[in-house]
Structures are given as structure tokens and as C-alpha cells.
Amino acid sequence: MELPKIVHGYMLLIAVIFLLLNLFVFSSSLPQGKPLPHMTSDVEEVSGKSFDYIVVGGGTAGCPLAATLSERFSVLLVERGGSSFENPFILEKKYYGFSLLQTDEHTSLAQSFISKDGISNLRGRVLGGSSAMNGGFYSRASQDFVKKVGWNNELVKNAYEWVESRIVFKPELTPWQTVAEFSFLEAGILPYNGFSLEHIKGTKLGGSIFDECGKRHTSADLLLAGNLNNITVLLNATVKSVIIHNTGNRTEKIAQGIRFIKSDGSSLEIYEAYLNQQENSSLRGDVILAAGALGSPQILLLSGIGSYRHLKNFNIPLVLNLKKVGHGMKDEPGIALLVDSKPKNRQPDTPQVVGITDDFKIIIEAGILPISFNATRMPIAAKLALPASKGRLKLNNTDPRQNPWVKFNYLAKEEDCEECVKLVELLERVARSESIALFLGAERKNHVLSGEEEMRKFCKENVRTFYHFHGGCIVGSVVDDDYKVYGVRGLRVVDGSTFEESPGTNPMATLLMLGRYQGVKILKEREK
Numbered sequence: 001m002e003l004p005k006i007v008h009g010y011m012l013l014i015a016v017i018f019l020l021l022n023l024f025v026f027s028s029s030l031p032q033g034k035p036l037p038h039m040t041s042d043v044e045e046v047s048g049k050s051f052d053y054i055v056v057g058g059g060t061a062g063c064p065l066a067a068t069l070s071e072r073f074s075v076l077l078v079e080r081g082g083s084s085f086e087n088p089f090i091l092e093k094k095y096y097g098f099s100l101l102q103t104d105e106h107t108s109l110a111q112s113f114i115s116k117d118g119i120s121n122l123r124g125r126v127l128g129g130s131s132a133m134n135g136g137f138y139s140r141a142s143q144d145f146v147k148k149v150g151w152n153n154e155l156v157k158n159a160y161e162w163v164e165s166r167i168v169f170k171p172e173l174t175p176w177q178t179v180a181e182f183s184f185l186e187a188g189i190l191p192y193n194g195f196s197l198e199h200i201k202g203t204k205l206g207g208s209i210f211d212e213c214g215k216r217h218t219s220a221d222l223l224l225a226g227n228l229n230n231i232t233v234l235l236n237a238t239v240k241s242v243i244i245h246n247t248g249n250r251t252e253k254i255a256q257g258i259r260f261i262k263s264d265g266s267s268l269e270i271y272e273a274y275l276n277q278q279e280n281s282s283l284r285g286d287v288i289l290a291a292g293a294l295g296s297p298q299i300l301l302l303s304g305i306g307s308y309r310h311l312k313n314f315n316i317p318l319v320l321n322l323k324k325v326g327h328g329m330k331d332e333p334g335i336a337l338l339v340d341s342k343p344k345n346r347q348p349d350t351p352q353v354v355g356i357t358d359d360f361k362i363i364i365e366a367g368i369l370p371i372s373f374n375a376t377r378m379p380i381a382a383k384l385a386l387p388a389s390k391g392r393l394k395l396n397n398t399d400p401r402q403n404p405w406v407k408f409n410y411l412a413k414e415e416d417c418e419e420c421v422k423l424v425e426l427l428e429r430v431a432r433s434e435s436i437a438l439f440l441g442a443e444r445k446n447h448v449l450s451g452e453e454e455m456r457k458f459c460k461e462n463v464r465t466f467y468h469f470h471g472g473c474i475v476g477s478v479v480d481d482d483y484k485v486y487g488v489r490g491l492r493v494v495d496g497s498t499f500e501e502s503p504g505t506n507p508m509a510t511l512l513m514l515g516r517y518q519g520v521k522i523l524k525e526r527e528k
């Protein structure tokens with residue numbers, strides 16, 4: 001009876017040593033061995049201070065934006081989560097997916113939410129935002145998208161290259177990704193494009209934010225490209241609202257700063273930080289929301305910017321009756337087929353290869369995902385790009401740490417259901433391919449869905465998120481072409497909430513680019 005106890009104690013000791021070693025390795029090899037910006041979780045240290053720019057949300061778009069602005073201005077970056085620089089569960093590819101399994105209400109790296117459609121979903125809550133926990137697949141937006149949204153081609157190219165030279169890598173295909181690549185080609189997703197960062201039809205190998213050693217580079221690494229003397233990162237603080245005043249002109253509003261609380265809820269105290277005041281108001285900086293597709297519309301609503309009727313329900317004084325805040329929420333519906341017959345303990349694998357159909361409506365990839373700390377499954381998953389169905393975001397309550405109410409209306413439109421049937425047909429072809437049969441042999445699961453009705457039913461019953469949700473502060477309805485909130489000076493939104501449709505193969509590349517792009521545009525504006 002004593003032996004198992006000893007063995008158990010011994011294994012525990014090994015596990016602790018292993019974790020400490022990992023922590024040591026990571027803390028002594030911070031990005032490129034460079035110094036980090038000043039980071040603090042002490043709200044008192046920042047309270048009452050003024051900065052040229054305040055960026056709310058240290059996520060995918062927020063970090064490159066803050067780094068760029070810091071080249072010439074003082075920047076406060078406020079992130080509700082902690083640091084990502086020393087966490088092996090974020091940085092090591094072999095732990096991919098583990099952080100998605102362990103969620104809690106206020107402190108986990110991933111914050112889970114269930115949309116009113118009844119579908120589970122996740123959002124990042126750490127410096128680096130969702131880039132610190134996502135699949136790391138990197139692919140640019142198409143030229144058509146860039147043209148449609150009216151961005152400057154040259155600036156876009158420069159901004160992508162700025163990001164790519166720092167945190168994007170050409171992946172070495174794992175055995176499972178090689179099999180996925182063959183299975184997509186076998187299923188007719190042609191041509192074969194090899195390695196490409198462009199959004200092109202066919203099968204391709206994309207970029208990755210995991211380097212050749214399997215180390216993740218999040219958007220937070222981009223902070224190191226800024227002027228570190230100009231950046232203050234406030235961690236574990238949640239922004240509650242933007243401080244907005246009337247100007248001399250009664251109808252004109254101006255953002256003056258932010259109100260924030262401690263993320264752990266250990267006190268109810270509300271703190272404030274301000275924008276530096278300049279005599280000439282055209283030389284003033286901005287509060288820039290980069291809190292993601294759920295966070296930014298939520299903060300606008302909590303600040304009194306939104307539909308009067310909705311804000312009245314929460315006794316929030318109206319600042320601006322901007323009815324479209326929270327509208328146009330979209331999530332690209334996903335369907336996954338498990339190709340293995342039962343759970344096994346494999347090393348997690350992130351997608352490195354995608355298949356993009358002729359009309360760019362279906363995008364397919366494969367991974368190995370943990371379902372617990374010692375079991376994985378092998379899904380082939382596809383998303384329906386550019387869905388017609390859309391939904392809405394509203395407040396649930398006035399606590400900024402809680403998720404807002406959101407409904408995406410997955411597959412509500414008939415055209416999305418029709419596309420979903422095509423998507424399932426394609427998934428079935430891939431799942432039944434010789435390549436997968438050869439690789440998995442007896443471990444393979446047999447798929448037998450047939451007939452349109454059965455596939456429609458399957459779609460409705462199995463639809464899930466692909467985590468590419470966006471909308472809520474869309475350009476043209478909440479922010480203008482310069483990403484400035486209509487009707488409030490000194491307030492912008494720069495993140496996934498501004499997209500009407502998800503760019504390219506998937507959104508991370510374009511959000512990283514957008515942070516840099518908007519930062520450069522602001523710096524140019526201030527030169528005038």
C-alpha cells in the first residue's frame with residue numbers, strides 16, 4: 001500500500017520541478033532578450049495621472065497600436081488580465097488549448113461566454129488578448145477587402161510587413177498537418193499554393209505566430225518595438241467607462257479619460273486616468289478602445305453611448321444616442337467532424353494548412369485539441385465565411401468584468417443553411433479521404449451523413465463557433481473612416497468590433513496590422 005503513495009509523491013515532485021524549469025526557461029528568455037515596458041498592477045500608481053493616449057485593451061490590435069503611438073507620445077495601455085510574457089501555457093505550443101479548458105469568472109486567461117444562441121465561446125483576458133490563446137494561424141486580408149474598406153494599400157502593406165518581421169514565421173509542417181494538406185487536395189480544394197500569406201483559393205500553408213521552436217509570439221511582443229520609456233502598461237485593471245464632458249458647444253462631447261476598477265473585484269473603488277490637456281485641441285490625444293468585439297461596444301454602452309431606450313433599463317445617463325452600438329454582431333458558423341474514433345494522449349497541434357473553396361465561402365482546417373489534461377481529439381473543422389446572419393450585443397448588467405448579452409443568430413438565414421450543407425459535404429469528403437485513412441488506420445471514425453435534410457439537421461444541431469466573431473462598433477455606423485466615434489471628440493475604436501465582415505482567411509493578421517496602421521495614421525495626422 002505504501003508504494004503507490006511514494007510513487008505519487010515522486011511524480012508530483014517531478015511535475016513541480018518541470019513547471020519551475022519551464023518558468024525559469026521562459027522568464028530568462030523574454031522576447032528577444034529585450035527589456036519589457038513598465039508594467040504594473042498597482043492601480044494607485046496610475047490613478048490621477050495623465051497621458052497623451054490611453055489605449056483600452058492590450059490585445060491583438062491594442063498592443064501594436066500602443067507601441068506605434070509610443071514612438072512620439074506617452075501611452076497608457078490598460079489590460080484587464082495579467083502578463084503573458086512568462087506563462088508556459090501561453091507560450092509553448094505543446095500546451096496549446098490547455099488555457100481554453102480552464103476558465104473561471106474573473107481571472108482565467110480565457111473568459112468563457114455562452115451566446116444567447118446557446119453556443120459556448122471564448123475571449124482572451126491577458127496581455128496579448130486572443131493572440132495569446134488562439135491557433136496562431138496568420139493570413140492577410142484580400143486586396144478586395146482592403147479596397148472595400150478604403151484603406152491605403154501602401155500603408156497596409158507596410159503595416160503587415162512591420163508585424164510579420166517581428167512575430168510571424170513559416171511553419172514546418174507536422175505529420176498531421178501534412179496529412180490534412182493531402183486530404184484537402186484529395187477532396188478537390190485546388191490549386192495547391194504552397195506557402196502563402198495571401199487569402200487565395202485552394203490549399204495553402206499559412207504563416208504562424210509559433211516559431212520553429214514551438215514558442216508563441218503574441219501581440220504583446222510588439223510592445224517591444226515601441227519606445228519603452230513612453231509606455232505604461234496597467235495590468236489586472238478593468239475599464240468601466242470613458243469620462244466624457246460637454247464642450248462649450250452644447251451638442252459636442254469630448255473624451256477626457258477613463259474610469260477603471262481592479263479586475264479581481266477586491267475593492268469597489270473607481271479610479272481615473274486622464275488625457276493630457278493641450279491648449280490647442282487639435283493637438284490632443286485620444287482614448288482608444290481596443291477591447292475586442294465584446295469589450296468595446298460594452299464600454300461604449302457603459303459610458304452612456306448607445307440607444308437611449310436600452311441605457312434607460314440600466315439607469316445609465318445618456319451621453320449620446322448612438323443607436324447602432326452593439327449592432328451587426330457576427331460569428332462565422334463552424335462545424336467540426338472528429339476523425340479519430342476515441343480520445344488519445346497526442347501532442348496538441350495547431351492549424352498550419354487551410355483549404356479555401358472557389359467562392360471563398362468555406363475555409364477548412366485540422367488540429368489536435370486537448371479535451372482534458374491527458375486526452376486529445378482530432379477534429380477537421382470548417383467555417384462558413386461571410387455569413388448573412390447577424391445578431392446583437394446588449395448589456396446584461398453594469399459590471400464591466402461580466403460578459404455582455406450577445407446573440408449571433410447562427411444559420412438564421414436560409415442562404416447560410418444552404419452553404420452549411422455544402423460545407424458538411426466537403427468535410428465528409430475530407431474525413432473519408434485515403435490520406436486520413438492511411439494515417440489513422442483502425443483509429444479512424446466512419447462518417448455516414450447523407451441527404452440534404454440530414455445535413456441541414458446536422459448543421460443546426462452541431463453548429464459551433466470558429467472564434468472569429470466581430471461587429472458592434474462597425475465603421476460607418478459607430479465609427480467613421482478614421483475609426484473615431486461619431487459625435488465624441490478624442491474617442492476611437494480600433495479592434496474586431498469595427499469589422500462588418502471578417503477579413504481574409506481569418507482575422508488575427510489584419511487586426512495586428514490594423515493596430516499598426518491606425519497608429520501610423522494618427523502619427524501622420526499629428527505631424528500636420
Ligand SMILES: Cc1cc2nc3c(=O)[nH]c(=O)nc-3n(C[C@H](O)[C@H](O)[C@H](O)COP(=O)(O)OP(=O)(O)OC[C@H]3O[C@@H](n4cnc5c(N)ncnc54)[C@H](O)[C@@H]3O)c2cc1C
Nearest residue numbers: 057059060061080129130134135136137239292295496508
Ligand atoms: C480559441 C481561439 C482561436 C482562434 N484562432 C485563430 C487563428 O488561428 N487565427 C486567427 O487569425 N484568428 C484566430 N482567432 C481569432 C482572433 O484571435 C481574434 O479575432 C482576434 O485576436 C481579436 O482581436 P481584438 O484585438 O479584436 O481583441 P482581443 O485580442 O480579444 O483583445 C481585446 C483585449 O481587451 C481586453 N479587455 C476587454 N475588455 C476590457 C476592459 N473593460 N478593460 C480592460 N481591458 C479589456 C481583453 O482582456 C483583451 O486582452 C481565434 C480566437 C480564439 C478565441
